[in-house]
Structures are given as structure tokens and as C-alpha cells.
Amino acid sequence: MNNPKDAPEKINSLAGQPATPAMLVDIPRLVTSYYTQVPDPSVPEQRVAFGTSGHRGSALDKAFNEQHILAISQAICLYRKRQKIDGPLFLGMDTHALSVPAHASALEVMAANGVEVMIAKGDEYTPTPAVSHAILTYNHGRKTGLADGIVITPSHNPPRDGGFKYNPPNGGPAESAVTTWIEDTANALLENGLAGMQRIPFEKAMRVPTTHRYDFLNTYTADLANVLDMDAIRGATLSLGVDPLGGAGVHYWSAIAERYGLNLTVVNQAVDPTFSFMTVDWDGRIRMDPSSPYAMQRLIGLRDRFEIAFACDTDHDRHGIVTRSTGLLPPNHYLAVAIFYLFRHRPKWPTTAAVGKTLVSSRMIDHVAAKLGRKLYEVPVGFKWFADGLFDGFLGFGGEESAGASFVRMDGGVWTTDKDGIILSLLAAEITARMGRDPGEIYRELTGEFGEPAYDRVEAPATAEQKKRLAKLSPDQVKGTELAGEKIREILTRAPGNDAPVGGLKVIAESGWFAARPSGTEDIYKIYAESFRGTDHLHRIIGEARTLVSDTLAASPHQPD
Numbered sequence: 001m002n003n004p005k006d007a008p009e010k011i012n013s014l015a016g017q018p019a020t021p022a023m024l025v026d027i028p029r030l031v032t033s034y035y036t037q038v039p040d041p042s043v044p045e046q047r048v049a050f051g052t053s054g055h056r057g058s059a060l061d062k063a064f065n066e067q068h069i070l071a072i073s074q075a076i077c078l079y080r081k082r083q084k085i086d087g088p089l090f091l092g093m094d095t096h097a098l099s100v101p102a103h104a105s106a107l108e109v110m111a112a113n114g115v116e117v118m119i120a121k122g123d124e125y126t127p128t129p130a131v132s133h134a135i136l137t138y139n140h141g142r143k144t145g146l147a148d149g150i151v152i153t154p155s156h157n158p159p160r161d162g163g164f165k166y167n168p169p170n171g172g173p174a175e176s177a178v179t180t181w182i183e184d185t186a187n188a189l190l191e192n193g194l195a196g197m198q199r200i201p202f203e204k205a206m207r208v209p210t211t212h213r214y215d216f217l218n219t220y221t222a223d224l225a226n227v228l229d230m231d232a233i234r235g236a237t238l239s240l241g242v243d244p245l246g247g248a249g250v251h252y253w254s255a256i257a258e259r260y261g262l263n264l265t266v267v268n269q270a271v272d273p274t275f276s277f278m279t280v281d282w283d284g285r286i287r288m289d290p291s292s293p294y295a296m297q298r299l300i301g302l303r304d305r306f307e308i309a310f311a312c313d314t315d316h317d318r319h320g321i322v323t324r325s326t327g328l329l330p331p332n333h334y335l336a337v338a339i340f341y342l343f344r345h346r347p348k349w350p351t352t353a354a355v356g357k358t359l360v361s362s363r364m365i366d367h368v369a370a371k372l373g374r375k376l377y378e379v380p381v382g383f384k385w386f387a388d389g390l391f392d393g394f395l396g397f398g399g400e401e402s403a404g405a406s407f408v409r410m411d412g413g414v415w416t417t418d419k420d421g422i423i424l425s426l427l428a429a430e431i432t433a434r435m436g437r438d439p440g441e442i443y444r445e446l447t448g449e450f451g452e453p454a455y456d457r458v459e460a461p462a463t464a465e466q467k468k469r470l471a472k473l474s475p476d477q478v479k480g481t482e483l484a485g486e487k488i489r490e491i492l493t494r495a496p497g498n499d500a501p502v503g504g505l506k507v508i509a510e511s512g513w514f515a516a517r518p519s520g521t522e523d524i525y526k527i528y529a530e531s532f533r534g535t536d537h538l539h540r541i542i543g544e545a546r547t548l549v550s551d552t553l554a555a556s557p558h559q560p561d
Contacts, residue, residue, distance in 0.1 A: 012284030016294040019286050024274040025160045027097050033059035034101050034162075035066050041190040044464060048072055048186040050179035052382040052520030054165030056154045059098060064162035067190060069102045072164055073109035074197040075185035076150065079178070080115065085169060087142070088116040090134045090149035090214065092126025094248040094315040097273035098162030099152045104202050106150060106164075111205035112198035118147075118214035125248035125271075127316035128153065128165070129406070129420035130220040135171040136391075136414055137219065153248070153315035156289040159275045172387025172417030221255050227407070227415045227423055229345075229430050230260045236433035240264040241309035241322075242425065243299045245288040246275050249316035249422060256426075267302060267309075288313050290320025290421070291331045291403035300328050308432050310425035317419035318403040321428045326440030331403040332362035332455055336446060337439040338424065339365060339397055341431050342407055343372045346396070349412045353396030356386045359495055359506055360457075360515045360528040361401040367450040377497040381517065385498060387417040401457070401528070454538040455530040458546075462525040466553050467518035470525050473505040473552060483509040484531070484540035507545075512537060514545040525549065 014020070039046035039062045046062045048055050048071060055072060057063025080086070089110060093099040103119075110117045118134070120126050131149045138147040146169040154163030166174045166182060174182075189197055205211060224230060240263060244250040250271055257264040270277055274286075279297040281287040289295045290311040299311050299322050309322040321329045329337075339355055354375040357365045369376040377395060379385035383406075386398030390406060391414050399405030404419035407427075415423070432438045437445075447453075462470065475491040482488060486509035493505045504517030512531035519526055527545045531538040 011282050012280070014280050014284050015282045016279050016297045019276055019278050019280050023280065023284075023286055024276055025097070025158075027273050030059055030097055030160060031101060033065070034098055037062050037065050039063070039065055039067055039190065041187055048183050048190065050183045052384075053155060053173065054163050054179075055183075056157060056161055056163040058160045059162065060160055064098060064102075066101070066105055067194065068186070069105040069164060070109055070194060070197055070199065071186040071189040072182065073106045074113070074189055074194075075182045076166055077109065077113040077115060077198075078185055079182055080148070085146055085148055087145040087147040087169075088118045088138065088212070090118045090131050090138075090147060092120065092128070092131040092149065092151045092216065092248070094127075094151075094153035095125050095246055095250070095271050095273065096154060096162060096314060097159060102152045102162055102164060106152065107205045107211065108199045108202055109197065111208045111211055112200040114210060116210045116212065118212050121213045121215045121217070124217055124251060126151070126216050127220075127248045127252065127312075127422065128418050129317060129416045129422055130216040130252075132167060132171040132416040132418035132420075133220050133223065134214065134216060135167060135169065136417065137223075139169055139171070151315060155315055156287055156313035156318060158285050158287055159273060167418060170387050170391050170417055171414075172391070173382070173384035175384055217252055217255055221252060221259055224256065224260070224423070224426070226411070227409045228426050229434065232433045233426065233429045234261045237263055238307045238429055238433060239305070240429055241267050241299070241302055241306035243268050243309070243311040244316070245290065245295075245311050245313060246271055246277065247288060247312055247314040247316055249312055252316070252422065256422075265306070267299065290318055293328050296320055296322070296328050303327055308428050308438060310428060312421035312425060316421045319405070319421040319424040320403060321425065321439060323428075323438040323440035325438050326443070329440055329443070330455070332364065332401050333443045334403075334424075334428070334439055335361060335399040335401070335405060336364045336368050337431065337442045338399070338405065338407075338427055340368045340372070340442065340446065341435070342397055342427075343374055345434065346410060346412075348410060349396050349408065350393060352394075353408070353412065354389070354394060356389055356395045356398030356497075358382075358385075358400040359492065359502060360517075361399065362453055362455055362530055363513070363532070364446065364450060364453055368446065379495045379497045380500050380502045382520070383419050385495075385500065390414055390417045451532045453530050453532050454535045456538060456542060457526055457528045458542060459519075459524045459526050461523060462518060462553070463523065467523070467525065469552055470516060470518045470549065471503045473516065475505065477552060478505075478507060478548065483507055483514070484512060484537055484544060486510050486512070512541050514541050516545055516549050
């Protein structure tokens, strides 16, 4: 690998431009590879591997093929029996090309194992938050016969990828202990040629009495008035625009607008597995990331047409907010505004409800939480760390810098325990309706009180071995006592909120901080940094962070960690 000091994010010359025909994935070849390519479990890249958001990969790389999905599905059936989870399993999928075949494979295994499976009415695509909402709605008031779920999605990843996530009965992303068991069991099945895997043909699986239809769309949309002030949004007659980015919520937005009488325009209703309508991301790849100014170029270009516009990623668990005042709001800015607004406009929320943030999110959130008099709950990267807190009311809000968040109902009860890009998008409209100012304007007011932070995240390639070394960074590897000219106050390898390992480390000084960690879903590492002293100071912090990572990766792999 290149020295990380020489390998920052290099912005591709085509970033923000419309995708070219040469960039589009060959869908027939991709789907054929799903069925014909056989993974070799002795090759690490071809094994089942649950990162921070499930198993992801491409059939073209033998990383997301039929055998993977059959093995994972059988492992989940075994896990359910082991945990005595015998309620229905809610099965959803997004619009990636590999999602439909993976949905069929999963159903063939679930049906053969006698699992009660709830699939979408009308074969509708299903956002991640709609699956979490369905699980929690079904389980409400129950002690036994609990439901769980699967969402087939690689989130905002490129069109060639597939993804497979498991949500246990708490409705949120499964904890590491759960995914490790499923991963190990699935890999053992692969190693044994799927011996012991049960499966029936798809047509039969669709007809068995354990396969049911569930109206995810209308059940979810009908309940929105219990988490958002839809009357305020309607009453303000705001002009709203939404781009589903060709994702699973593509048909939800019109239903929401009709049900609640909103002046909302869906600017793009296309579903195209090549995602040819996208403008390409920073690295020249197609990626449906609503927090990326490159991927969001088309909606940003419409900022003057709408008072508020928003987009969600492919499974609609992430949000992107475009305002007239600012354009695309950086995720950290919007999280701070959302927290500032919600805890002042939800009088039925418990006074003890805390603010949840990941430790790579902006310190602006810390200042807002202190101003509100709310406890701050800081956890490692991964929304799974918020699930139990949202479920039991300990948290009112949980959010991460990658534009994923959720919050509780008006009455303080649980809404979803997975990220929900739909409610975060509509919240921007509620804020504008009730405050008379859009979220961009409110953020500027916060910076007037607390200062204006400069924040950045940089990425560079890393091998599996290098990622392991980065995950084991320790405080004694930070040789200096200063960070960009300020005394280091604290070095964290465990999160302050729940004492869980951060899988890297965070170095904190008076006016700035950085965190370094390997990605849980891609072959890259990430450096996050923030300064309240401006961009020059931020660049100094990033430079010192890169030096630390460079020294770690340059160390001999034979040296003890």
C-alpha cells in the first residue's frame, strides 16, 4: 500500500458528473455470477464476514453469491432455534440488483425450515426502518413468540454489491456476539458443502402456509404522525422535494404526501439497478450516498425550487438535507440541529432521556447536549450501540456522523431501533415549519454560540492485516504529548458511554481531536478529525494522525501488537 501520508482522498475528475455508460455494471453478468460463481471458503475475501452492517460484497468477486446467502439464511434459522425465537421473520429488500435473487434464496431456506416469513405486499421494496418498525410493532406487549427480521441491502454501496443484515427481536442491528455466531456457522456450512442446509424450490416456498404478505408501506406511513408533527408540516404548506436515489422508499414518499396532504414532489421515481441517473461520488464510483455533495449534485441543483429538499440512500436508513440557506448540510451539522430542536419540542419525552452519538461525531453535539442539560452517551461506530437505549427509553435520540439516526415517538416510546432516513428527512420540514428558519440557519445560530468547527474524514486503502493492526491501536503508540500544538487531554480506546472497544483510538485536545479506525464494511481505513480553531489547525491534526497510522502500518507484521 502507498504511504498514507501520500494517499489522501483523491477527488476523481468525474466526481459530481453524470454517470457514464462505461461505469454501469453489467446486470445480466452480475446476476449470472450470483448463481454460477462458487466461493472458496479458504480464501478470506470469499468467506461470510459481518462488518458493522451485515455481510456485503459482490457476486463478481465471489463475495456475495447464492451459497453465501443459503449458508447465512440457514445459520439464522439455527440461531433462531437456539434462542427460541419463534415469531415471524420480517424479510425486506432494497433495489440493488442482487437483492431480488438473495431474497428468493433466503425465502427458500426459511420456508424449508418452517419459519413464518412476512414478505412485502405486492413485492414492494422495503426500507430498513420499515422492517425495524414492523418488528417492534409486532413485538409490542409480547413476552414470547417474538419476531425478528432480515434486510437485504448493502446500503449506499455501489450497484455491483449486495448486502444481508439481521435484526433480532429488539429491532436494531444485531450485536457482535450474534453476528459472530451467524458468521461462524455460515462459514462452517460453506466449508462442508452446505451439508445440513434445508431448502425448497422458490415457487413452493411462496405457497407454503408459513409465507405471508405484510403491508410494510401503509403500516409504516400510517404511524408517522406518532413520531413527527405532520400537522405542522402540512399547515406550513412548505414546498418539499425528495429524491429517493432509486432506493427502497421510492413508493413511500407519494404515499406519505397523499396521506398527510403535503406539498411534496418526488423529483425522481426511477428504479434502475445500474443507478445510471446518479452523479458519481468523490472516487468516480456510483454510490447512493445522500451525505456526499458529489452524489447529491442533482438535488443540490434544485435547492432554489424547494424550501426543503432531502434524499435517502438505497435502503432509506440514511438522510441528506438540502436547504436554501446552505445547500447540502453536512451530517454533523444536521445532527446537532435535530438534537437541539427535538429535546426542546417533545414535552412528553422523559427528562432523563439521553443524547446518543458515536465518538467520531462532532463535538458540537456535546455542546448542544450540555446546553439542553441532557446526558451524553458516546459509543463506538455502529448504530447497533443505540438499539437497546432507543428500545427502553434511555435514549431520546441516537445518531452517527455518516448521516444515520433515529429518535423516539412523541410520547417517548420506541419508534425504530435502526437508522431511519425517512423521519430525519421529514424532521427537517417540521423544524422549518415550527421555527420559521431552516436547519442551515439554525446551525449558524449554534456556531455563533459555540464556535464553528472544521471537520473532515479521510480514507485510504488498507488490507485485512493492516485493518487488524489499526483496530489494536493503543495509547502507548501515541508518542507525543501534544496534538497540533495543544496538550493531549485524553486518549480513548474504549467509548465513554458504554466502555466498548472503539476498534482504533481517539486522541483529544482542548480545541480538536482525531480518531483512527479501520472500516467495518470496506477495505479502507478512516481518519476523522475536528478543530474549533479553523481549517489550518484541522489540517495539522490530520497530518499528525496520518503519521501515527503510517507508523502503525509500516511496523513489521511480525512485531507483537
